[in-house]
Amino acid sequence: MSTDYGDADPFQWDTREDCQVRQILDRIADKWSLLVIALLDNRRLRFTELRREIDGVSQRMLTVTLRSLERDGLVKRTVHPVVPPRVEYELTPLGATLHATIQSLVTWTEAHQEEIAAARESYDHREAEAV
Amino acid sequence: MSTDYGDADPFQWDTREDCQVRQILDRIADKWSLLVIALLDNRRLRFTELRREIDGVSQRMLTVTLRSLERDGLVKRTVHPVVPPRVEYELTPLGATLHATIQSLVTWTEAHQEEIAAARESYDHREAEAV
DNA sequence: CGGCATCCGTGCCGATACTG
């Protein structure tokens, strides 16, 4: 590595803004991407099915999200040449490996949501009486 | 359709917009939060140290991010009453359990960044010649 | 059905200035 940023610290990783990992993290840690990947586990879903399952997503955002996931090779898009059109989405093998990680994030959140809610309440309470 | 949403499907989870899990996911899957949690692994860092390590973060965003992480009980903030002020941040036990998951996300991204880059290039290439 | 193009509001975030 020519421009040696800090790979001195073994605990450290490249945190530069133009870093590949940072850019990819921003993409997949996106609000809708997370949900799509979580929902596509071992399933093939149509556009409308996904839209219905993800409460609050607009058509535009679902399209945009699916496009970038497809571009990143995480989701496979299959168009059936019928009328009316039928488009199905599923995880690629690469996407499937990511799913495990995403799922652990979801599981962690489910497991600790009460702790977080409690922490928030306690925090807000301290704030309130501090004022 | 009544209020009992689909817990019929074992693969499924609550995807309603007002769902706790969704809200928490949005918070912790935030661009800066991920980085902060990743960086605070087994370390106590001062505000300025964090700021220096995270390329591109503004003072404002780092403050805002740290506040919500503190509020969620993931990060502990310690103020040393000295001049100049010395404020240190570290993961709480709860934050430490989250770190493992975040780290696996980072590791996955590092491991697969070339595949993703290749997928993107291939996708863009197909797009280009399709036009 | 599954898009894409356009318009446009708003909320996020950077820049700047000020405080303990």
Added chain:
DNA sequence: CAGTATCGGCACGGATGCCG
């Protein structure tokens, strides 16, 4: 050093309309 406060731009994303 480690913040808070305020302002303003702009990009994100919702709404709408049209198409294969």
